[in-house]
Amino acid sequence: MKHVRAIACAVALVGLGVAVAGCQPAVREEPAAGAPQVALAFLPADPEPLRLEPIEIGTAPPNPYSAQQIERGRYLVEFGACNDCHTPWTLNPDLGMPAPDMSRELSGHPKGAPAAAGTLGPGDSALIGPTFTSFVLPFGTVYTMNLTPDIDTGTGSWTEEMFLDIFRTGRHLGGAGRPVLPPMPWPNVASLSEQDLVAIFAYLRSIRPIRNLVPSPDVPEEVMWAMRDSYDKLLGLDSPNVEAVLADD
Numbered sequence: 001m002k003h004v005r006a007i008a009c010a011v012a013l014v015g016l017g018v019a020v021a022g023c024q025p026a027v028r029e030e031p032a033a034g035a036p037q038v039a040l041a042f043l044p045a046d047p048e049p050l051r052l053e054p055i056e057i058g059t060a061p062p063n064p065y066s067a068q069q070i071e072r073g074r075y076l077v078e079f080g081a082c083n084d085c086h087t088p089w090t091l092n093p094d095l096g097m098p099a100p101d102m103s104r105e106l107s108g109h110p111k112g113a114p115a116a117a118g119t120l121g122p123g124d125s126a127l128i129g130p131t132f133t134s135f136v137l138p139f140g141t142v143y144t145m146n147l148t149p150d151i152d153t154g155t156g157s158w159t160e161e162m163f164l165d166i167f168r169t170g171r172h173l174g175g176a177g178r179p180v181l182p183p184m185p186w187p188n189v190a191s192l193s194e195q196d197l198v199a200i201f202a203y204l205r206s207i208r209p210i211r212n213l214v215p216s217p218d219v220p221e222e223v224m225w226a227m228r229d230s231y232d233k234l235l236g237l238d239s240p241n242v243e244a245v246l247a248d249d
């Protein structure tokens, strides 16, 4: 039964790219002794299995949040499918299928891991890399960020206010510069209450800090400006349009 549920989750996650509550616990469970391996017939043959660099433990700042806030954040992170994109997927030999590798929980696109090797066909929106943490979009490549509290490479140096501003503005680190890029579903996360967003931040402070420097997105500046313009419309903000900004450069 457990395997059936795991497959249903994987198909839903890969096929639809949506969150399915209850998928993550299935991934963490040990299969019962003697349970049959799931056939990998639905996966393309991979002549060179992916080998990720070993996990490097980083340094986290103190976590001032309450156990209640952290628990609420954990619940929201699981439901919000944050692991599907921010935790690298590897082949889980026990499950017999790829799944988020929770030993690298929320550490983002692993340093040195490849992005998708193919090219987009006409009208395609995205190619997803082998760890499900990199996305080749029609205008460039985007990598999921390290959300663990490592001070140097993750969120350990962020303030709570910065975290809230990311979702209030759709801007990278809540600043005044580039937008948060797709497929990060920031407008969905932004629909949470401030209390729930703080709870997510509290949970992120509580997890194991993993030192992993994620590559910067490779996206042209014009696209960044155009996207900012679109986000401002989405948020109902009054801002100069992209042609005006580029003309001023």
Ligand code: HEC
Residues within 6 Å of the ligand: 076, 077, 080, 081, 082, 083, 084, 085, 086, 135, 142, 143, 144, 145, 147, 166, 171, 172, 173, 174, 179, 180, 181, 182, 183, 184, 185, 189, 200, 217
């Ligand atoms: C569909 C994939 C996907 C899902 C699901 C997802 N993220 Fe992301 N996230 C990304 C990508 C890709 C980036 C990098 C975007 C960029 O570089 O601008 C990102 C970036 C971020 C950032 C940094 C934004 C910035 O640039 O300042 C935060 C914070 C974040 N995600 C939190 C979350 C949380 C919390 C969840 C779950 C509620 C979540 N993400 C779910 C793909 C995803």
